[in-house]
Amino acid sequence: MRINPETVDRIKQAADIVEVVGDFVSLKKKGANYSACCPFHNEKTPSFNVNPVRQIYKCFGCGAAGDSIKFVMDVDNVGYGEALRYLAGKYNIEIEEEEMTDEETLRQNERESLYIVLNFAKNFYQNQLQNSDEGQSIGLSYFRERGFTNEIRQKFELGYSLDIWDSFSKEALEKGYSAELLEKAGLLIPREGSSSGGYDRFRGRVIFPIHHVGGKVIAFGARILKSDSSSKANQPKYLNSPETAVYHKSDVLYGIFQAKNAIRQLDHCYLVEGYTDVISLHQAGIENVVASSGTSLTIEQIKLIGRFTPNVTILYDGDIAGIKAALRGLDLVLEEGLNVNIVLFPDGDDPDSYVRKVGAEAFKQYLKKASKDFITFKTEVLLQDAGDDPFRLAAVIGEVVSSIVKIPDAIKRQVFFRRTSEMMKVDEQMLITEGNKLARRLSTQKKPERAPFQPGSMPEGPNDIGSMPGNFTFSEDDFNPFEPEPVTHEAPQKSKLYYQEEAFTRLLVLFGTKELEPTITVCQYVLGEIDGIDFKDPIFQHLLTLFRENLGRNYVPDTDYFLNHHESEIRTLTIGWLTSKYELSGLWSEKYEIYVPFEADVLDKTAFVNILRLKKAFIEEKMKVCLDQAVHAKSEEEQTNIMGEFIFYKGISMAAAKELGSVIG
Known part of the structure; x- marks a missing residue:
C-alpha cells in the first residue's frame, strides 16, 4: 500500500522540524535557529543548524540537509514511506493508503x-x-x-x-x-x-x-x-x-527511547548493564538511565548518548575484576569529549538490587556521594592494585596518562594532570611531558579523517554577496592535543565563473519574486540583463532554464518551489543558500545603534553587482580562450586579429572592474 498525496501533505504540515530533530539530538537555541552536534558525522563543536521558519536543517560540517522527512530517513536509515509512517504516528495522523501495483508491492x-x-x-x-x-x-x-x-x-x-x-x-x-x-x-x-x-x-x-x-x-x-x-x-x-x-547490537542502548527526554532535560545520563537495572531505576523516579545490555561499550553507543548530553555516570556492581577489564574500554568515552563519572556499589549489589534495598531517595543520595570522575576512579583502583611496587606504579602512571591524553578539551586535560600529580605524588610537568610524547606517537599512528566535500559546504568565494552556505568546520581531532600543527585543505578546483554563476542563481532562487520596482521583479530585471548568456555548470544552467521557461509563461517560481523540488540536488542547494552559519548579533543595533542592512534591503544594488560580476567573469573566460588561441595561431595575421579581440574584452573587463571598485581589473 502507498500513502496517498493528501495524507503526505498533512504529515508535512504537521511535522515540526524542531520537535522531530529534538527526538534524536539535543538542540540548543541559537538566535532564531537551533544548533546541535551533527548526528550524521563525528564532531565535538556543533555545526548542525535547524531553521524552524523554513522547516529545514543543514550541517556545515558534512553537508547533510533536508526537511523532517529527509532527517528521519537519514538518521534512522529508512525509506521515504517508513519515514512518513513514523511522522504520522508521532502526530497521530491517520494514514490513508492507495493500492500499489504488483511491481511496487515486490519493491516494498x-x-x-x-x-x-x-x-x-x-x-x-x-x-x-x-x-x-x-x-x-x-x-x-x-x-x-x-x-x-x-x-x-x-x-x-x-x-x-x-x-x-x-x-x-x-x-x-x-x-x-x-x-x-x-x-x-x-x-x-x-x-x-x-x-x-x-x-x-x-x-x-x-x-x-x-x-x-x-x-x-x-x-x-x-x-x-x-x-x-x-x-x-x-x-x-x-x-x-x-x-x-x-538491529545492530553495537548501535543500540536499551531504554534510550524511554530515557531520552529525561537525559536531555537533566543534561545527564546514567549507564547500567542490564534490562532490570533500567526498569527499576525508572520506577524509582530516575528516568535518565540506559543500558548497554551486557555488551562492551561501543563507539556507536557513546555517540548515541552524546546526542543528548555530554555527561555520563556509569554504575558498576562491586566486581573489581570486571571493572578493571571495563576500564580499558572507557577511553573511547573520553575521546568523544564526554564527561565520565563512575559509581561503585557495595559487594553483591547492582543498581536493581540496591535501589530495591535502600529506596529511591537513599539511592539518589548514594549516587551523589559515591560518584567519582573517571580519571580519579581509575587512578585509585590501579594504585590500590599496584601497592608499593615501583615498577607497577610506573605502569599505573603510563595507564592514567594514556587516558588523560584522550580528552580533547585542553583545560580538562590540565586539571586532570594536576590532580593526578597530587594523587601519585609525582611532578606535574613530568606527566605533561609524557603526555606530549604519547600524543605525538598517537598522531603519527592515526591521521584524522577529513569529511568528504559536499555541495554548499565550502566558502563561496570572495565575490559572493551575503552568501554563506557553508564553511570549513575544524574539530579538535584535527590537531595534536599538545603541540598543534597547521592543517591545510586543498581548495576546490572551481573557476571564478562557477562562483559567479552560483551567486547569480542563488539570487534568483531566494529573491526572484521580490519587486525592485512596481511590476518589475528581480527575476525579470536580471534575466533581461544577461540575455544570450548560458552557464557552464549543468545544475546552474538547469535552474536558469527553469526561470527563463517560467518567466515566458509570466510566472516566477518562489523559494518554496525549489525547496520542495523533486530533484534532490536542487533541494540541497536551496537549503544551503537559505541557511547561514552565523547570525548578526542584535547588539549592533540595540546597544551600539549600528544598523547593518540585510541582503533583502539592498536588492537593487545586489542584483546590479551580481550582473556585473557575472559578465566580468564571463568576459574573462573569453579572454582565456583568446590567449589560448593566440598561442596556437597559424599566422601573424590570425594572431593579430585574436589579440584585437582580446583587447576588446580586456576593455570591457576593466570597465566592469572600475564600476565594481575592484583594485585589480
Whole structure:
C-alpha cells in the first residue's frame, strides 16, 4: 500500500522540524535557529543548524540537509514511506493508503516489513503476559516479585513467551506473515534439514522489547525463569535477538527511547548493564538511565548518548575484576569529549538490587556521594592494585596518562594532570611531558579523517554577496592535543565563473519574486540583463532554464518551489543558500545603534553587482580562450586579429572592474 498525496501533505504540515530533530539530538537555541552536534558525522563543536521558519536543517560540517522527512530517513536509515509512517504516528495522523501495483508491492521496503512483524510480536508477547494462564502465573509473578507496577510494564512493553515450540510462529503464519520474514526478524529458527517450518526463538521467557531512539521495536531480550528440567538447565539465562537488517547490537542502548527526554532535560545520563537495572531505576523516579545490555561499550553507543548530553555516570556492581577489564574500554568515552563519572556499589549489589534495598531517595543520595570522575576512579583502583611496587606504579602512571591524553578539551586535560600529580605524588610537568610524547606517537599512528566535500559546504568565494552556505568546520581531532600543527585543505578546483554563476542563481532562487520596482521583479530585471548568456555548470544552467521557461509563461517560481523540488540536488542547494552559519548579533543595533542592512534591503544594488560580476567573469573566460588561441595561431595575421579581440574584452573587463571598485581589473 502507498500513502496517498493528501495524507503526505498533512504529515508535512504537521511535522515540526524542531520537535522531530529534538527526538534524536539535543538542540540548543541559537538566535532564531537551533544548533546541535551533527548526528550524521563525528564532531565535538556543533555545526548542525535547524531553521524552524523554513522547516529545514543543514550541517556545515558534512553537508547533510533536508526537511523532517529527509532527517528521519537519514538518521534512522529508512525509506521515504517508513519515514512518513513514523511522522504520522508521532502526530497521530491517520494514514490513508492507495493500492500499489504488483511491481511496487515486490519493491516494498524490507525494513518496513521487519518493523511491522516485530511490532506484531511485541503485541503478541504482551497479550500472553496479561491474558494467558502461564503468562500470569510465571511471567507476571516474576515482574510483580521485582516490584514492577502495571504502569512500568506498559511503559517498557514487557511480555512473555509461552513454553511451547511454535506458539508465536503458528499465530504469525496464520496472520499472513511468511516464515522467511519471521526468520529475517530473528523470531523463527528454521529446522535443520527442513525446507519449511521451524520453531520460536523465544520460549518460556519474559520478554524485554528493545526500541530504537525513535520508539520502534527492533529486537527482543528474553530471560528464562523455569529451570526444572535438564533441557532448561543448559540454556542461557538471557537470550537476545540476532543481528538483523534493523538491529545492530553495537548501535543500540536499551531504554534510550524511554530515557531520552529525561537525559536531555537533566543534561545527564546514567549507564547500567542490564534490562532490570533500567526498569527499576525508572520506577524509582530516575528516568535518565540506559543500558548497554551486557555488551562492551561501543563507539556507536557513546555517540548515541552524546546526542543528548555530554555527561555520563556509569554504575558498576562491586566486581573489581570486571571493572578493571571495563576500564580499558572507557577511553573511547573520553575521546568523544564526554564527561565520565563512575559509581561503585557495595559487594553483591547492582543498581536493581540496591535501589530495591535502600529506596529511591537513599539511592539518589548514594549516587551523589559515591560518584567519582573517571580519571580519579581509575587512578585509585590501579594504585590500590599496584601497592608499593615501583615498577607497577610506573605502569599505573603510563595507564592514567594514556587516558588523560584522550580528552580533547585542553583545560580538562590540565586539571586532570594536576590532580593526578597530587594523587601519585609525582611532578606535574613530568606527566605533561609524557603526555606530549604519547600524543605525538598517537598522531603519527592515526591521521584524522577529513569529511568528504559536499555541495554548499565550502566558502563561496570572495565575490559572493551575503552568501554563506557553508564553511570549513575544524574539530579538535584535527590537531595534536599538545603541540598543534597547521592543517591545510586543498581548495576546490572551481573557476571564478562557477562562483559567479552560483551567486547569480542563488539570487534568483531566494529573491526572484521580490519587486525592485512596481511590476518589475528581480527575476525579470536580471534575466533581461544577461540575455544570450548560458552557464557552464549543468545544475546552474538547469535552474536558469527553469526561470527563463517560467518567466515566458509570466510566472516566477518562489523559494518554496525549489525547496520542495523533486530533484534532490536542487533541494540541497536551496537549503544551503537559505541557511547561514552565523547570525548578526542584535547588539549592533540595540546597544551600539549600528544598523547593518540585510541582503533583502539592498536588492537593487545586489542584483546590479551580481550582473556585473557575472559578465566580468564571463568576459574573462573569453579572454582565456583568446590567449589560448593566440598561442596556437597559424599566422601573424590570425594572431593579430585574436589579440584585437582580446583587447576588446580586456576593455570591457576593466570597465566592469572600475564600476565594481575592484583594485585589480
